[in-house]
Amino acid sequence: MLEVKNLHKVYDGHGRRVTAVGDLTFTVPEGQFACVVGPSGCGKTTLLRVLAGLLPATSGEVTVRGTPVTAPPPDLAVVFQEYGRSLFPWLRVRANVELPLKAQGMGRAQRRELASEALEAVGLSDVDNAYPWQLSGGMQQRVAIARAIAYQPKVLLMDEPFAAVDAQTRADLEDLVRSVWQRLGVTLLFVTHDIDEAVYLGQRVIVLSASPTTVAEDLAIDLPAERDQLATRSDPRFTELRGQVYARIQQVKRAPAAEGASA
Amino acid sequence: MVAVAARTSRVTGRRFRSVTLGVLGLLGFALVLEVAPRVGIVPIDFAPPTSQILVTLGEQLGQPSFWTALLRTLLTWANGLLIAVVAGTVVGVLLGSLPVLRAATATTVEFLRPIPSVALIPLVIVLYGPTVRSTLVLVVYAAFWQMLIQVVHGVVDVDPVARDTARSFRLGPWGTVRYVIWPSALPYVMTGLRLAAAVALILTITGELVIGSPGLGKEIDNAQQSNAVRIVYALIVVTGILGVLINVLIRQVERRVLAWHPATRAETVEGVGVR
């Protein structure tokens, strides 16, 4: 379970003060797939970094599975927005996936098994011996996901993971993330700036306003659990939900400051 | 306005802190070197305390022979560097712009470059004796390669589009070098200059120490032979200050020359690495 209560974050340094997050409050129950949408620069990455314990909040409280976050919590994995840079260029794909397991003191055999499984799940069994920079962007992204899967987290945070891949790969990866979530039963917070993607993927969409950031809309996605790129996207309910989110975001853009209290 | 003021003071505060720490570091360093011989951690006869070295340095500053030696060292350094820079640049531009020539000389360069310049010491002694000429050969040899390699890199690295543009405007070989190749190779040239300047100083002092050509190095050797320990250290300190001044000078030149350059080149594996 993730709890964000009155989160407020100000960057202060190098002679510049930026309010990245105004006042955020929401809760994601155990095992939920929640998508966060918001215009770029509204503080989505900042929110994730605070949740991951990589960045202290200026004020407010963040708890992961009942424990206030002060350092990176255990059982939490992150797939970074800059996924290419998050892979160790001097380690081969398999070693990249295994490194976090090694850090846990896990034995070699178990490490190999978990890594193989994870690579299999993302369809990369055949490139485990390559270096990350020998792979395409989409493949690198899948390595980052495989590393998160092998880690067997209880909470998974993903930051605009598909912003830089082509449309076809993107569709494949979206379905991959859905199946991973269903299999592992993790609590998943998925950040994106793409409305379609948010509605297609999540059980719930949290719309953020532009800076100073607040929750502008919190929408349950009541689409059937089995999603399909063609069927789901042509579902009238999908179009309707998408329209709702879209309208809300347009509204937020027009009058960002006045939107604090809703949601 | 208050916020702005507070912000500026925070930034200057940080800089102030690091400058203070740096000065503290230097003072601490001098203090350690002062105290260590006095309490007997190192033998005081062979490692005089900082204060004594500084006093001796002061005495040296009053001696004409010191200034002559300093001047000679600087002259050897500057002449050697000048020859190496000019030769390295001319050859570098030639090799860089003519691929056939580059391919034909590549192995030769790769073989000659790692030959340590000190290998030439016995040779220049028998050929020229303990003269400035001997030292100059070492200096030029060592500094030349630094310059050459960087210039070749720089010329090869010229944007092919810029090259084609030059061709389509019929700039001619001289015009191409002057207006296209030279400006874009300049950052590399400056890196070469920086490396060459440091190496040239090292070899100047080496030549003076070992071959006995006139200059600070020879004075250090003389002082050591006659067991004038404090003078040895005072002169060593002078060479260190010389090194710092040369670094500062080259950095200034670099800044001035490259001020117009859109991307003052980031240091890469080829570069010096430290600002």
Added chain:
Amino acid sequence: MRFLRRVLLALGLPVVLVAAWWFGSAGSQDFYWPSLSTIVDAFGRTWTWEMFQEQVFPSLWRLLAGYLIAVVVGVALGVLIGTYGSVRALLEPVLEFLRAFPPPVLVPAAILLSGIGDRTKILVIVFGCVWPVLLNTIEGVRGRDEVLSDTCRTYRVTGLLRLRHLVLRAASPQIVTGARQALPLAIILMVISEIMAANEGLGFTVLQFQRGFQIPEMWSGVLLLGLIGIVLSLLFRVAERSLLGWYHGQRAGQREF
């Protein structure tokens, strides 16, 4: 055809140069410029296995010992200083000052302090070679990609594992740059420490030949020193290629785009 051309380009000039030296100097009567055949002859006579054992290997051992100690010390201190901002602020000016010394001036001071034994010579090499390694390591540690640091924090990769897989590897291109700059310094310092603290070693021997006007032997010594320089730089390149394969591969890939 193309292969032939490349071989010709690679070997053409060296062969021409050596041939020119060989035939140009043949039958030379100049005392200081003996013919190349005389030098090669002297090389075979002078650098026997016993000579290697007595004069060359001790020099090489000091060279390697000093160089390796310098690299280890430079990397260790560099990681420490690069990791802690205030330590860096405290030490940076001192390091800049120490780095600016032309390392050969250390030889007289070191002789004063610890005599003319192995220790002095190794000490001199360490003290001269440590700066490029140290300062480049600091830069490397500081310039590490933050995303990788965050990845390590998130996945709880800490301690020695982090040092080995993140800190050292991320700084390794700069460490190698520093080590490459230090290598010629090590050779210079080996030779001049042997010339100044004259009792044994390669530099000492070659200079003895010069003093005794054994000119062909002296030339053969110059040749040997050159060869050592070439071999060491080749070894360095092999080591670099295996250590930094990932780095060069990555950069080559980026250049394609």
